[in-house]
Amino acid sequence: MVEYRIDRHSGVATYVQIVQQTKQALRLGLLRPGDKLPTAREVVEATAINPNTVLKAYRELERDGLVEARRGLGTFVRRGLSTAPADSPLRAELDGWAVRARKAGLDHDDVAALFIAVLDTHFADHDQHSQGDPS
Amino acid sequence: MTDTAMAATALGKRFGRRWGLPRSGEAGTGGGWALRDCTFRLPAGRVCAVVGPNGAGKSTLLALAAGLLAPSEGRVTVLGTDPASARARVGYVAQDKPLYPQLTVAETLLVGADLNPARWNAEAAERIVSAGDLNPKARIRTLSGGQRTRVALALALAKQPELLLLDEPMADLDPLARHELMGTLMSQAAQHGTTIVMSSHVVAELEDSCDHLLLVGGGRVRLAGEIDDLLAAHARVSALSEAADLEPHTVVESRVTGRQLTALLRPAGRLPDDWRPTRPSLEELVLAYLRNPQAAPLTPATSEESAV
Numbered sequence: 048m049v050e051y052r053i054d055r056h057s058g059v060a061t062y063v064q065i066v067q068q069t070k071q072a073l074r075l076g077l078l079r080p081g082d083k084l085p086t087a088r089e090v091v092e093a094t095a096i097n098p099n100t101v102l103k104a105y106r107e108l109e110r111d112g113l114v115e116a117r118r119g120l121g122t123f124v125r126r127g128l129s130t131a132p133a134d135s136p137l138r139a140e141l142d143g144w145a146v147r148a149r150k151a152g153l154d155h156d157d158v159a160a161l162f163i164a165v166l167d168t169h170f171a172d173h174d175q176h177s178q179g180d181p182s
Numbered sequence: 183m184t185d186t187a188m189a190a191t192a193l194g195k196r197f198g199r200r201w202g203l204p205r206s207g208e209a210g211t212g213g214g215w216a217l218r219d220c221t222f223r224l225p226a227g228r229v230c231a232v233v234g235p236n237g238a239g240k241s242t243l244l245a246l247a248a249g250l251l252a253p254s255e256g257r258v259t260v261l262g263t264d265p266a267s268a269r270a271r272v273g274y275v276a277q278d279k280p281l282y283p284q285l286t287v288a289e290t291l292l293v294g295a296d297l298n299p300a301r302w303n304a305e306a307a308e309r310i311v312s313a314g315d316l317n318p319k320a321r322i323r324t325l326s327g328g329q330r331t332r333v334a335l336a337l338a339l340a341k342q343p344e345l346l347l348l349d350e351p352m353a354d355l356d357p358l359a360r361h362e363l364m365g366t367l368m369s370q371a372a373q374h375g376t377t378i379v380m381s382s383h384v385v386a387e388l389e390d391s392c393d394h395l396l397l398v399g400g401g402r403v404r405l406a407g408e409i410d411d412l413l414a415a416h417a418r419v420s421a422l423s424e425a426a427d428l429e430p431h432t433v434v435e436s437r438v439t440g441r442q443l444t445a446l447l448r449p450a451g452r453l454p455d456d457w458r459p460t461r462p463s464l465e466e467l468v469l470a471y472l473r474n475p476q477a478a479p480l481t482p483a484t485s486e487e488s489a490v
Contacts, residue, residue: 092368
């Protein structure tokens with residue numbers, strides 16, 4: 048089970064926050080295939096957000112094939128999100144890189160900026176959940 | 183059942199000189215129109231924010247829908263019928279939370295059960311009251327404003343209404359109680375599909391909980407519709423003032439600072455990329471309309487009669 052934290056001042060649409068936090072939980076293994084997501088009622092009771100916002104987020108997760116709604120039972124995780132496990136070679140390389148960056152005198156924000164810049168060059172087509180489409 | 187929870191057609195309410203408004207001080211002009219030419223349709227299952235400045239006509243609108251006031255012109259229907267016939271299925275909490283001061287909390291709930299024998303959910307009422315740590319034996323007159331609000335909401339929710347009309351429900355509550363009771367309201371909406379209409383002059387308070395907006399200003403409906411649709415229909419732009427031609431678009435608000443022109447508008451067609459259009463927040467949208475009473479209203483101009 049996950050618990051959603053809604054940040055009203057983040058500028059990120061509320062349903063997107065739920066989508067992102069669910070994906071994060073899938074990446075971290077907090078949610079695994081077969082697990083049940085909280086019902087819309089449980090989420091809104093705890094967060095005081097509109098029920099349709101939760102349903103919208105769940106529909107988006109369903110479209111992505113991550114969860115499935117089973118009538119009368121709830122919404123369940125279909126598959127996890129592939130991610131490098133904590134002990135993978137990729138993680139070890141990144142770890143080593145971070146150590147070198149620190150030795151080179153970069154601070155936390157420098158490293159984050161550098162990392163995001165590189166991320167953006169290699170994953171430029173990644174659909175960013177920004178403010179939504181002002182069409 | 184009907185898919186329309188509430189609909190108004192050319193609804194208006196005029197108060198004579200001798201009669202006060204439901205809330206003293208609202209629209210202080212004696213004998214004026216508190217609400218005029220009000221047309222909208224609220225689909226069932228929505229959580230609707232009725233927003234507007236003090237004296238805008240919010241309380242009048244809710245009292246009309248509750249059947250406590252009769253329209254001076256036009257008409258309002260709730261749950262597919264007139265307000266009086268729908269009363270058993272409607273919960274209404276007025277702004278001053280009228281309760282019997284000499285009764286205890288427990289007695290008040292008993293009265294609620296007695297008056298609504300077919301629909302009463304005693305367990306729900308108990309749960310809401312006990313979440314506030316209220317002594318059932320305490321008399322209503324000894325309660326704080328926030329505690330009274332809690333009892334009033336317990337009464338309204340235990341009735342299990344299909345439509346809940348709440349006039350400034352959160353005004354007396356501390357942030358914790360506000361969050362908890364808003365959560366209770368949302369849970370009601372999620373579980374039973376209850377339509378909730380609540381007024382406030384604090385937009386931020388309602389932004390996350392509501393999916394429908396009715397912006398009332400100067401006794402008229404300025405904006406009505408799904409919040410997502412309303413936001414998507416508007417754009418904030420920022421452009422070089424000499425190069426920008428706002429002409430084809432409906433301008434809600436515009437301002438020139440030096441060479442920069444900023445505006446909130448309803449685009450008619452595609453906006454130039456260099457205007458950097460962004461989607462406004464609900465609060466920005468509401469404030470822009472309130473600051474500019476002459477801005478053209480945006481309400482679905484469909485025939486409401488056919489829907490009910």
